[in-house]
Amino acid sequence: xxxxxxxxxxxxxxxxxQLSGDTVVIGITQFAADELTDITFVQLPKxxxxxxxxxxxGEIESxxxxxxxxxGVSGTVTAVNxxxxxxxxxxNQDPYKGAWMIKVKVTNPAEMDRLLTxxxxxxxxxx
Amino acid sequence: xxxxxPFHDFHVSAGARMVEFAGWEMPILYRSIVEEHHQTRRSxxxxxVSHMGRLCFRGLDALRFLDHVVTRGLADQQVGxxxxxxxCNEAGGILDDVIVSRAAEHWTMVCxxxxxxxxxxxxxxxxxxxxxxxxxxxxxxxxxMLAIQGPKVIDYLAPVMPFxxxxxxxxxxxxxxxxxVPFTVFRSGYTGEDGVEVxxxxxxxxxxxxxxxxxxxxxxxxxxxxxxxxxxxLRLEAGMPLYGHELSEQIDPISAGLGWxxxxxxxxxxxxxLREIARCGSRRRLVGLExxxxxxxxxxxxxxxxxxxxxxxxxxxxxxxxQKSIAMAYVEAEHTADxxxxxxxxxxxxxxxxxxxxxxxxxxx
Numbered sequence: 001x002x003x004x005x006x007x008x009x010x011x012x013x014x015x016x017x018q019l020s021g022d023t024v025v026i027g028i029t030q031f032a033a034d035e036l037t038d039i040t041f042v043q044l045p046k047x048x049x050x051x052x053x054x055x056x057x058g059e060i061e062s063x064x065x066x067x068x069x070x071x072g073v074s075g076t077v078t079a080v081n082x083x084x085x086x087x088x089x090x091x092n093q094d095p096y097k098g099a100w101m102i103k104v105k106v107t108n109p110a111e112m113d114r115l116l117t118x119x120x121x122x123x124x125x126x127x
Numbered sequence: 128x129x130x131x132x133p134f135h136d137f138h139v140s141a142g143a144r145m146v147e148f149a150g151w152e153m154p155i156l157y158r159s160i161v162e163e164h165h166q167t168r169r170s171x172x173x174x175x176v177s178h179m180g181r182l183c184f185r186g187l188d189a190l191r192f193l194d195h196v197v198t199r200g201l202a203d204q205q206v207g208x209x210x211x212x213x214x215c216n217e218a219g220g221i222l223d224d225v226i227v228s229r230a231a232e233h234w235t236m237v238c239x240x241x242x243x244x245x246x247x248x249x250x251x252x253x254x255x256x257x258x259x260x261x262x263x264x265x266x267x268x269x270x271x272m273l274a275i276q277g278p279k280v281i282d283y284l285a286p287v288m289p290f291x292x293x294x295x296x297x298x299x300x301x302x303x304x305x306x307x308v309p310f311t312v313f314r315s316g317y318t319g320e321d322g323v324e325v326x327x328x329x330x331x332x333x334x335x336x337x338x339x340x341x342x343x344x345x346x347x348x349x350x351x352x353x354x355x356x357x358x359x360x361l362r363l364e365a366g367m368p369l370y371g372h373e374l375s376e377q378i379d380p381i382s383a384g385l386g387w388x389x390x391x392x393x394x395x396x397x398x399x400x401l402r403e404i405a406r407c408g409s410r411r412r413l414v415g416l417e418x419x420x421x422x423x424x425x426x427x428x429x430x431x432x433x434x435x436x437x438x439x440x441x442x443x444x445x446x447x448x449x450q451k452s453i454a455m456a457y458v459e460a461e462h463t464a465d466x467x468x469x470x471x472x473x474x475x476x477x478x479x480x481x482x483x484x485x486x487x488x489x490x491x492x
Contacts, residue, residue: 034144037155037156037159037160037356038159038160038161040421040423040445041421041422041423041445061421061422061423061445063160063161063356063360063423063444063445063447064160064356066423066425089161092159
C-alpha cells in the first residue's frame, strides 16, 4: 500500500510537487521508488538550468530499469539535491523528504492547478 | 490466469512483491534486490525456482533421443551426474539452455520457464520424426524447486540431509527420501556461489521450504529468501547467460561462448551449421563490458567503436558486489580483445566502456 502526502500535487508519471511561495520542490513518489527497486543513479540538471512543464529534467536508474524524471511546472532550477549523487538509495528510503530532487522558481504557479491531488494520484496507480 | 508455484503462500507471508514472469506469479524481491544480492554472496539465500521446467525422459531410447537433441555428448554421463547443455534447431540456433541429469532408470531435464512449452512441442515432433521409443513427461506443475545458494549453505544444510551433503560433488545429484517423501538435491546453481537446487513434490512444499532455510528467522538468519531480481544481478556478475538476453534462436552456442558445451564429434540436430561456424570462426562474440561511471547499459543499446556501431548490449546492471556498471554484449569479432575501448550509446550520450574477461565475479576472490 503506497502513501502520498496531501500537502503536494502529482504527475501521473510519479513526480510530487510541493509549492511554497514561488518555488516548487520536486521528487518522486514512494510507489515509483518501490517499483524501480534499488536506485543506483540519479541524473539532475544544474542550478540555473530551465525546466519545462511536462518535459524530462533528468533520469533515474535502478538495478531493474531507467526512467525519465518529469516536471509538472516550468521555471528555473534554484537548488539541486547533491546528496543523491553519492547516495541514490536515499530515494528508496525517504522519497518524500530527504530525497527531494530539485527546487524550481516557477514562472506560472497556476501550473500547479493542473496537477493531480494525492487522492487522484493514488487512484491512478491503483491504490 | 498466472500460474502459482507451490511456495506461493510462503511468498505472501514473507511480504514478497510478486510479478509476472513467463506466465508465473513470482517474487521479484522480499526486501531489496541489492540486500538479497549481498546476503547471497555473504551467507545464503533461498530462491523459488519452481517456474523452471522439469521434464522426464524414460524408455528404451531415452539416451539416444537426448543425445540427438542436445549439444553435449551424454553416452559417458554417469548415473548421478548433471550436465549443462544446449538444445539447438536445424540451423544451430539455440532453442534453450538446459541441465540434463542421468538417474538410474530415467533422465531429467531442467529448462527455462519461457521455453518449456516450445521444447515439449519440439521434442514430441522429433520423437515422431525419428521413431525413438520413449515417454516424455512434464513434471513441472506436480513438483516445486528451490535453489539455496551462498557460501554458508552447504554447512547449514548438511545436518538436515539424510546423506553427507559435503561429499556431493558439483554437478552431481542424489535422490533420497525424507519421511517417505522423495526429493532430489543437485549441487548446482545460477548465482556464482556454492549451493544446491532441490526438487520436491508440490504437496510437501511448505514443509520443505521451512526445512531448507526459508523460516522467517529475522535479519540475522543464515539463509533468507531472495527473489528473481537478485537472481538476475547474481547471475550477471557471475557471467552466466540468460535465455531471451544472451541466448535466442538467432544466436548459436559458439558465438555465445558456450563451445565447451558442444560436442562437434557427435551427431545431433544443428551440428552441421555449428561445425561450419567453428571452422570459420563466429562473426560476433559475447563479451563482458565494464562501463565508466554509474550509468547502466540496458538490453538493446548499441555498442560502438570510435563512433561506429559494432554490437549490441544483451544485459546490464550496476553490480552490487563489484560496485561497477557491467554489461554483456554481442560485439563483432575483430573488436573483442580484452581491454578494447568501446562506447555504449545511452540515448545519444556515448559512455566509455572496455572489454573485460567473463565472469565479472568469481567466488573466493
